[in-house]
Amino acid sequence: MNxxxxxxxxxxEIEVREFLQNDFPAxxxxxxxxxxxxxxxxxxxxxxxxYKKGWAASNWPVEHGGTGWSATQKHIFAxxxxxxxxxxxxxxxxxxVAPVLMAYGSDEQKQRFLPxxxxxxxxxxxxxxxxxxxxxxxxxxxxxxxxxxxxxxxGSKTWNTYGQYADWIFCLVRTDTxxxxxxxxxxxxxxxxxxxxxxxxxxxxxxxxxxxxxxxxEVRVPANNLIGEENKGWTxxxxxxxxxxxxxxxxxxxxxxxxxxxxxxxxxxxxxGGTMLENSAFKTKLAQVDxxxxxxxxxxxxTLAALSVGKAPGPESSILKIVGTELxxxxxxxxxxxxxxxxxxxxxxxxxxxxxxxAVGPGSSAAAALSxxxxxxxxxxxxxxxIQRNIISKAVLGL
Amino acid sequence: MDFSxxxxxxxxQESVQKFVYKSYDFDTRKQIIASEKGFSQENxxxxxxxxxxxxxxxxxxxxxxxxxxxxxxxxxxxxxAMLVEPFIATAVLAGGVISEQGSAEQKAELLPxxxxxxxxxxxxxxxQGSRFNLANIKTSAVVEGxxxxxxxxxxxxxxxxxxxxxxxxxxxxxxxxxxxGISVFMVDASSAGVSIQSFANxxxxxxxxxxxxxxxxxxxxxxxxxxxxxxxxxxxxxxATLAVSAEAVGAMESLLHKxxxxxKTRKQFGTAIGTFQALQHRMADMxxxxxxxxxxxxxxxxxxxxxxxxxEKTKSVSAAKSRIGRAIxxxxxxxxxxxxxxxxxxxxxxxxxxxxxxxxxxMFGNTDYHTQRFASL
Numbered sequence: 001m002n003x004x005x006x007x008x009x010x011x012x013e014i015e016v017r018e019f020l021q022n023d024f025p026a027x028x029x030x031x032x033x034x035x036x037x038x039x040x041x042x043x044x045x046x047x048x049x050x051y052k053k054g055w056a057a058s059n060w061p062v063e064h065g066g067t068g069w070s071a072t073q074k075h076i077f078a079x080x081x082x083x084x085x086x087x088x089x090x091x092x093x094x095x096x097v098a099p100v101l102m103a104y105g106s107d108e109q110k111q112r113f114l115p116x117x118x119x120x121x122x123x124x125x126x127x128x129x130x131x132x133x134x135x136x137x138x139x140x141x142x143x144x145x146x147x148x149x150x151x152x153x154x155g156s157k158t159w160n161t162y163g164q165y166a167d168w169i170f171c172l173v174r175t176d177t178x179x180x181x182x183x184x185x186x187x188x189x190x191x192x193x194x195x196x197x198x199x200x201x202x203x204x205x206x207x208x209x210x211x212x213x214x215x216x217x218e219v220r221v222p223a224n225n226l227i228g229e230e231n232k233g234w235t236x237x238x239x240x241x242x243x244x245x246x247x248x249x250x251x252x253x254x255x256x257x258x259x260x261x262x263x264x265x266x267x268x269x270x271x272x273g274g275t276m277l278e279n280s281a282f283k284t285k286l287a288q289v290d291x292x293x294x295x296x297x298x299x300x301x302x303t304l305a306a307l308s309v310g311k312a313p314g315p316e317s318s319i320l321k322i323v324g325t326e327l328x329x330x331x332x333x334x335x336x337x338x339x340x341x342x343x344x345x346x347x348x349x350x351x352x353x354x355x356x357x358x359a360v361g362p363g364s365s366a367a368a369a370l371s372x373x374x375x376x377x378x379x380x381x382x383x384x385x386x387i388q389r390n391i392i393s394k395a396v397l398g399l
Numbered sequence: 400m401d402f403s404x405x406x407x408x409x410x411x412q413e414s415v416q417k418f419v420y421k422s423y424d425f426d427t428r429k430q431i432i433a434s435e436k437g438f439s440q441e442n443x444x445x446x447x448x449x450x451x452x453x454x455x456x457x458x459x460x461x462x463x464x465x466x467x468x469x470x471x472x473x474x475x476x477x478x479x480a481m482l483v484e485p486f487i488a489t490a491v492l493a494g495g496v497i498s499e500q501g502s503a504e505q506k507a508e509l510l511p512x513x514x515x516x517x518x519x520x521x522x523x524x525x526x527q528g529s530r531f532n533l534a535n536i537k538t539s540a541v542v543e544g545x546x547x548x549x550x551x552x553x554x555x556x557x558x559x560x561x562x563x564x565x566x567x568x569x570x571x572x573x574x575x576x577x578x579x580g581i582s583v584f585m586v587d588a589s590s591a592g593v594s595i596q597s598f599a600n601x602x603x604x605x606x607x608x609x610x611x612x613x614x615x616x617x618x619x620x621x622x623x624x625x626x627x628x629x630x631x632x633x634x635x636x637x638x639a640t641l642a643v644s645a646e647a648v649g650a651m652e653s654l655l656h657k658x659x660x661x662x663k664t665r666k667q668f669g670t671a672i673g674t675f676q677a678l679q680h681r682m683a684d685m686x687x688x689x690x691x692x693x694x695x696x697x698x699x700x701x702x703x704x705x706x707x708x709x710x711e712k713t714k715s716v717s718a719a720k721s722r723i724g725r726a727i728x729x730x731x732x733x734x735x736x737x738x739x740x741x742x743x744x745x746x747x748x749x750x751x752x753x754x755x756x757x758x759x760x761x762m763f764g765n766t767d768y769h770t771q772r773f774a775s776l
Binding site: 001002003004005072283284286287288290291292294295296297298299301302304305306308309316319322323386388389390392393396397398399 | 400401402403404405408468659662663673674676679680682683684686687690691692694695697698701715718721722770771773774
C-alpha cells in the first residue's frame, strides 16, 4: 500500500506545474484570487491556451484530439489547475456533450461538433432540468414531435448555466408519452439561434444571473441532430453521469481555499487584541475542515488507485460528491465567520470584471456572503446530495 | 499509487480472519471476558506462534519489522471481532516505549519475551489530573543511592491487572507539566507498595487503577537516561493511537454491516425497515463515515511509515484520531438507533461494538483533545 506517484508521474507533475506557472495569465490569476469572475472572452482565451498546448481535453481519447491521459495523470492535472486557481474548461461541451457524442453520435455528428468543442470555438449549455423536473429528471415534459425531416420542440428548460453565452444546447426531450417515463426520452442538439428559443435570466441570491430559463416555442430541429436512437436518451445521459464522478471532490480548490482562510484568519482582528487564528472556537472549526479535507483527499486517492488498476468507478464516488460539496460549503461558512460585519454589504457588481466604482469593505470580504449564498447550489446540482444518498443505499448497501 | 494490500498484508489479514472465524465468536468472547484474567492465555500463545506479536517490532529488535500500515491492517480485523487480548497494551504501547527508550540490555531482556508471548506489560502514564496531557505527571521518582522511590497514582492502565512489569512514568525533576524530567521505570507488579485495583473497561478490555506508595526500584530499572522519556512515551502513544483507530475502523465496519443486514430483515408496518428512506439516508451516512475513517487511518499509517517530519507524523495521528472520533459517535449511535430496543440489549453484539468504539474514542485522547492538538501543532 502506498500513495506515491511513479517517477514518470512526478515528472508529469513538474511539467504541468511549470506550464501553469508560465502560461496561466497573471492577470487572470489575480482576478481569481480577488474573487472577480472571469468573462466569457477570458475563459475562452484560457481554453485556447490549453488547446495550443494540446491539453484542452484531459478526459478525451487521443483519436479525437484529447490527451489520452491515465486516471492518475488527469488527477495530477486537475490538482495543479486547482492549486493555482486556473479554471477548468467549461464542462458543458468538453465533459458533458462530447463523451455522449463519442459514444453514441454518428460519424457525421462527431466530425461536425467535436473539433469546435476541442478548440473552444463553440460554447455549449445544458438542457436537462425543467421547472417541474428537478431531482426527478425523468419526468421531464419538453416535447419533440417528428414532422418530416424535423422535430418540433415545445416546452421549457431551467437552471441552464451560462446559456446567455451559448451557441448550442444539448437537451433531453420527450419523444414518446405512451411508455414508462425513462423510455420516452431522446437526446437532441439544438442551435440556440433557432427561431422560437428565448432566454430569461434567473438572478440568484448572490445577485448574479448565472442561470436561465430557456423557452422552446415551435422550435424546428433537423432530425439529424438527434443523438443515437430515438427514446434512448435516458440511457445515454445516465451512462455519462456514472463515468464523470472523478475529480469532483474539489480537493485542490479546497486546499487553495484553506490556505486562503488561514492567511486571512492571521490578518483578521478578533476584537480582543488577537487574531482570528488564535480564537479558539474558530481555530477548532478550521482544524476540523483541514482534517476533513485530508480524509476526503485520501478517499479520492483510494478511488483513483482503484480506477488505475482498471476498476470501474463505482457508486462509492457519490461519497466524493457529498463530502466535497458539504466541505466547500463549510469553508464558505468560515469565510463568512471571518468577514464579520464586512460580509453584510450587498454590492455584487464590485466583483464583476471592469467595475470602476469605489469598492466596499477590505479585500474581498464582501464576497464571502455572496459565495456562501451561491455555493448552496453545490449540494443541489449534479444529482442532489439526497439523490447521492439514495444511490449509496441502493447500489452499495443493497437497500 | 496502490491502495491494495501487499502480499504480506493480505496474509496477516487472512490469518486474523481465520483465527476469528475458528475461535472468536461472540459467545467465546463473552466467556473470555468473564474469565479471571479477562483474556485467553491460549489465544495469546497462539498469537505468538503465528508471529503476530512480532509485527509491531523493528527487525533490529528481532521483530517482523512491520510497517504502520501492516499494523493497521491487522488491527482492523481485531476490531471487527472486538478482540480483548492486550495486544495494544503489551506489544504496541509498552513494547514501543521499551524499543524507543530502553538500553540495548533492557531491550534484549524484555523484547524477546514479549514476542514469544511469555511477558505481559502495561504502561502506566495517565493520572487523575492529567487527562490526556502526557507531560502532566505528578508521580514522583526520588533517587536515593542505587534505588528510586516512587510515589503517586496512575489511572487507565490498560492491562494493568495482568502485567508482570509495569512501565511507570514518573517525574524526577521539574514542575507538573514540564516536558523535561520525566522518566519511565520498569516496576515489578508484585513490588511492595504497589496496589492494583483491577476491572474491565466498557469494551471488555482489562484495565487498572494503580497506587504507588514508597515503591523502591533499583535505578537500573530506569529506561534510558534520567528525565528524558517523554518523547518515547509520546511516540508509543501515537502508535497505539493509530492502532486503536484502526481497530475502531474495523468495529465500525461491523456496525454498519450488521445494521444494514438487520434493516433488511426487520419488518414493521408490513415491510422491511430498510426500505424507509429516513433510515436509508442514515445508513448511507454511516457508510460515508466508515469510508472517511478508513481513508484517514490509511493516511496516518502511510505518513508514519514515510519520510515526513516527526511533527507531520504526530499531526497526522491526531488528524486521524479526531476524524475517527466523529465517525465513532455517528456510526455507533445510529447503529443502536436503527436497531431500536434490541440494540440496547446485552445479548446482541451490536451494543458491544458500540461500547468498543466508544472506548476507542476516549482511549489515548478523545476527539476534542486530538482536534486541539492538531490545531496547535
